Amino acid sequence: MSAGPGEREREEPARDLEQLRALLLTPDRARIDALRERVEALEHMSVDALSDALPEAVRRRVGRDDKLSDALMTPVESALQTSVKRDPQPLIDAVSPVIGPAIRKAVSAAIRAMTRSLNQVLEDSLSPRGLAWRVEAWRTGRSFAEVALLHSLIYRVEQVFLIHRETGLLLAHAVAPEIHAQDADMVSAMLTAIRDFVHDSFAVGEEEGVEALQVGDLNVWVEHGPALVIAGVIRGNAPSSVRELLQDALAQVTADYRDAVRSFEGETAPFEGCRALLEPCLASHHESRRGRPYWAIGLLLIVVVAAVVYALTRPPPLPPPPPRETDLAAFRAYRARLEAEPGLVVVEAQEDPEGDGYTLSGLRDPLAPAPESLLEGTGLEPVRVHARWRGYVALHPAFVLTRAERALQPPAGVTISYADGRLALAGEAPRAWIDDARRIAAALPGVDALELAALVDTTQRGWDETVSWIERVALEFKNDIAKLSPDGLARLGEAKPRLVQLDQLARALGRAVVLEIVGNADETGTAERNAILRAERAEHVLRQLDGLRFTAVMLSPRPATDDDGAANTRTVRFRVLLADTP
Amino acid sequence: MGALQKKLCMLGRYGVGKTSLVARYVHSIFSPRYHTTVGVKINKKQLELDGRAVTLMLWDIHGEDDQQTIRPAYLRGAAGYALVADGTRRSTLAGIDSIHQRAQAQLGPVPFVVAFNKLDLQADWELTQEDAHSWRARPGCAGLFMTSAKTGARVEDMLRALARAAVEGR
Structure with missing residues (x-):
């Protein structure tokens, strides 16, 4: 029933060991159990759950x-390296859409810049311009690069603002042609606000102001006066002479408009004239057009030949350029003279950006004096004025009159006067000239009406005189003879030139004339005989005139009738009838 | 050019609606969003007074707060100014009083108008008839207007009155 002693002895040690293990390991056991549970839980966690949690x-x-x-840097780097080593294409495909355009842009910009500078250097070092620059560099002791840069400046003053300093209101505004100007009033006010802002923010002195603003290649240059501010909006890279232009304009406006500025209450009308003073600031300098090499060579040859000829003939010493202020004043004086001269209209006048003279353009009536002739006494060198004049017709009364005189060429005895659009002719002139004058005057600019009341038509007068002379002539015959008496013949000899004259006058007056040759007889003898005598005498005189050629006069012999008067004489008389008057 | 120009300033505490009044007057718009004005904003308005063309340059100057007062340079040359208070913030009324003193000290007796703005917010209205009377009585005051930049009420009247007073002079 119970176990034998041997068996008990074997069981005892096993139980003890078990108890010992329990004593030693109980605290760890719980931990091991917990670990096992975690391991099991991890094993049970699905890949899906991880993929959900990982991004977050x-x-x-x-x-x-x-x-x-x-932590990721190193693995990513090595992954990229491995990828490139294995096959670079996927990475190239991925990156090239981003990098390609950027590289293309950078490369093309670099090439463009290089081509441009290369072109410039090639062009300039070989062109006459380049040579001139080299001479200038040598003369002034500056480097060629410096001189070349100075001359290659490309800029344009696009707008000039004249601003009332205190209120920031715009007084005048000049814009270069083809520039779209923004709201100038707003720009003026904002420039003022910027100046105020800088003043208050950086505690600068009252007399100091913002002198320049720059955004990209757009510059705003500002010059401050005590009451006025002038601002030029410049695109490109302008030389400092532009600032001098602004200063000059500011000084000029300050001087000319002192009172208007002092009493300024917002009324800008008094400053309308300012624009003309601002416009000279709208200077610009453009890149010269590229010419073909043979042009440059041809030009160079011409220049050399001209220089040689010039040097051989008479080398007048070039006077040193006058100081800028006097020069500018002289130019203003010249401009004022031009503007005061009838028939000259100055459209544009400005100083050349590099101080080598002035450019003028305008309109000139051919009758106005030569603009160069007005340079005398101004002190301005003719070579420093580059003028371009276009013709126009001025309507100054003196000009209209001169043009009328030239066109009409009046004969001696005719005087021409002109006032208020009416051209008046007085004196004596032949019909043909009067008709021409009528036609020409209608085409003369400035002539609205032609006054002829005081002009005598000599052709008409000559006609009247000739006709009355001819009609008084009586060519006498002897009794019962149809041939002219010697007296009659002599009288006819006198009358012939008058008849020729009659024909000429008739032609000049555009008239068709019938010259009746009227034969008379006295009442001695029979009526039949007398009738024959009348007809024969008229026929006889007609035959006497055979040698004369008439073109406007038609000769018509007839016997006298009772209506003729003077019928009872032995004569032949003339009667002048106008064929075209009934 | 050739017209009459006047510089006018909008003055007041921050957030009273100066910019909105100008926007309503010049562009006929109102935005309920608030943008604080930094420095100054300039607007232009052309109008006709008694058949005469007048150009107003409206300097909308940043509002004052406890850190920042109006820069005097911005007021220079102004022919008149509008003092704007917020009808729903009584504290802005005291603000315009102080601004008014400084503006008169700098500009001399130039005309001004007073706008009690934000009339559309009647429920929160804090200003009284007495406030209005006390301002109306001050010398140089060309009118006191209850305005609303939101509805546009009396905005044009206010700025026209100021323009007229500025044109008619001190």
């Missing part, structure tokens, strides 16, 4: 600090 985990971690990025 990465995002949170990246938000918190840089540790994850640090």
